[in-house]
Amino acid sequence: MDIPEADLQLCIKNGSCIITMTVSGAAFIHLMRHIGVRGSLDGCGILGVLHKIDAEALISFGTLPWATIERLVHKVFIPSLHGAQSSAKSTVFSQHGIEKKYKEQDTSKEELLVVAIDIGTTYSGYAMSFKSQKYVIHTIFNRTDKNTSKVPTALLLQPDGIFHSLGNEALLHYNIIDEEELNKWMYFSRFKMKFHKTANLSRHATVAAANGKELLAKRLFAVFLEHVKNDAINQIKTNAACDVISPQDIKWVITVPAIWNDKAKQIMGEAAYEGGLASPRHSERVVIALEPEAAALYCRALHHISPLSQDSEDTTLAFEPETRYLLADFGGGTVDATVHEVQSDNRIRELHHATGGAWGGVYIDQNYVQLLERIFGEKMIEKFRSNHQRDWTDMMLTKFESAKRNIRPEGTLYLELTRPFYDFMNGEATSIKECINRFDNDDVRLVRGYLSLKYPEVKKLFEPVFSNICAHLKRLLENHPGVKFMILVGGFASSELLQTYLKTKFESSFGLRVIVPPHPSFSVMIGSVLFGHDPSVFIRKR
Incomplete structure (x- = not known):
């Protein structure tokens, strides 16, 4: 030839x-x-x-x-x-929506793709995109529930301390462990709040498992990150039908609340090194993204990500040059709010450092627990919580979390009281119905096995949290006139009750529009991928 x-x-x-x-x-x-x-x-x-x-x-x-x-x-x-x-x-190929780039063997070690890990208080997930198609973002973490790409922020360690599972798998396995073995296993959930609740955080800070045993917080995050990393790499290899991707080909982005202090952010970075995402020698491969900034990039890019959505068109109006907006990130544990202004070159200038507080959805959970204590007795609830750890987790994390997000304004909240709770109360020589009758409140009733709370009682769960949020947002708006949009993101932002409350409080009095982008619970996770591609888009206030 x-x-x-x-x-x-x-x-x-x-x-x-x-x-x-x-x-x-x-x-x-x-x-x-x-x-x-x-x-x-x-x-x-x-x-x-x-x-x-x-x-x-x-x-x-x-x-x-x-x-x-x-x-x-x-x-x-x-x-x-x-x-x-x-x-x-360079060579590019794609399969099933995943693309991969090969380079000559003697080229530099520039990353081929960005993988962003969003560890939330209640739910976590990861997303990715390749540099050649940064707006083609893939979310494939949750394979047991096809309706969401996130999993519960839960981690299960075996009695010897070895990793067993995370997310849905951890929750499911925890629920089937034999009672006599249960106290030997270490089950962690919602552990992110440790970094916010501890004022003088150190590398020696610990997090307690459901059985009371403690683990170093940095080690806990390292284990979580390591196994999310492994899952991400396996998914890339599986979908791309080859075995060439390694952690060195990836720029990793880890999201943190903007209101975390520098020590907490540093420990999270160290946990990433310990989890094998990168080494201190190649620290550029790990980027810490502030959650409100990531969410802003998601909103700005919606016309690329979801071009046919009317909600996308409405949201991107806030990102026209010389427009000011307030972005509030409503997470499970914290609420972060910041004020930005879009520049003529489309970069985003921070006008106010992200500030906020511990006003996330879990504090509504605390109000619900206090209501249960008033109805059934504080000692009774504590005994059930201590002796039936997984049943308590199911009743709070699964049952109440879903009901809390789906309650409508002026609506009645129906909360499932699980069979183990019924059995426990009957075993204590009392009944749920008797306790509710003694509580003597027309807004609290037992309806076909559900605890029914009419709206006046629902308001008592939500309003203390909403009141703190509104007071903070009002101060920001008063200090930064000219804000035209208030953008609500984060998992808690999907609450119709919260949306209506904020629209009523702010739209007419401040002459702005309250906007909720499509899929607000994914805004930080997806936006942090875009942040990994171009972190220079933000001009931070000094």
Whole structure:
């Protein structure tokens, strides 16, 4: 076979996967000699070559299995490029919506993609996108509930302290452990608030598991991050049908509340190193993103991410040049609020440092617990909580969390009292119905096994938290006139009750629009991917 004088473009295709590489004629002949003399080339891949001066001339040389193509590219073809002094370019292919870039072996170690990990108080998740398509963002963490990409912020360690599972798997396994073994296992949930509640946080700070045993907070986050990292890499390999991605190919972004102090942020960075995301020597591979900034990037990019949504169009109005907006991030544990102004070059200037407090959704949970204590007795609730840890977790994390988010303005809240709780109360020589009758409140009733709270009682759960939030947002607006939009993001922002409350308080009195973007609970997670691609978009107040 004569060696072509011009460079050729090698095309390898397998369904939606394509590899293209500009190569010298000598390198192409080297490859043909390796595969062209070995009989039948059966499989699903199509191997061909496209001559640069004739874009329509595709010459097909047969078919190859995808595994063979992958082996050829990495073990035969790429080495041959260097031997033949080829002018090979970077290579890109995609499969099932995941894309991957290969580079020559002697190129720099620039990251190929960004993976952002959002550890929330109640739910956590990760998202990713490749540098060549930063707005094609993938969220694939939760494989047991197809309605969400997040999992409960839960971690389960075996009696010997070895990792067992996280997220839904941790919660499910914790619920089936034998009673006599339960106290040996370490189950952690909602552990993020430790970093906010502890004023003088140190590297020696600990977090208590459900059984009372303690673990260093930094170690706990390191274990969580390590196994999210492993899951992310496995998902990339699985969806891309090859085994070449490593942590060194990834820029990792970890989200933190803006109101965390520097010590807490530093410990989170150290936990990332301990979890194997990067090493201090390559600290540039780990980026700490402030949650409100990440959420702002999500909102600004909605016309790229979800171009057909009317909500996307409304939200992006807040990001026109010379527009001021207040962004409030309503998480499970904290509420962060900041004021930004969009510059003429589309960069975002911070006018007010993110500030806030511990006014997240979990504080409504605390008010609900106090209500249960008033109805059934403080000692009774504490006994159930201590002796039936997983049943208490199910009643609060699963049952109440769902009801809390879905309550409508002026609506009645129906809260499921689980069978274990019924059995416990009956075993204590009392009944749930008797306790509710003694409570003697017309707004609290037992309806077909559910604790029914009419709206006046619901307000008592929500209003103390809402009142603190409104007072803080009002101060920010008074100090920064000209704000045209208030953007609500975070998991708690999906509460219709919260949305209505804030619209009533602020839209007419301050002449602004309250906007909730599509999927507010994903705003930080997805926006932090965009932050990883371009953190310079923000001009922070000094």
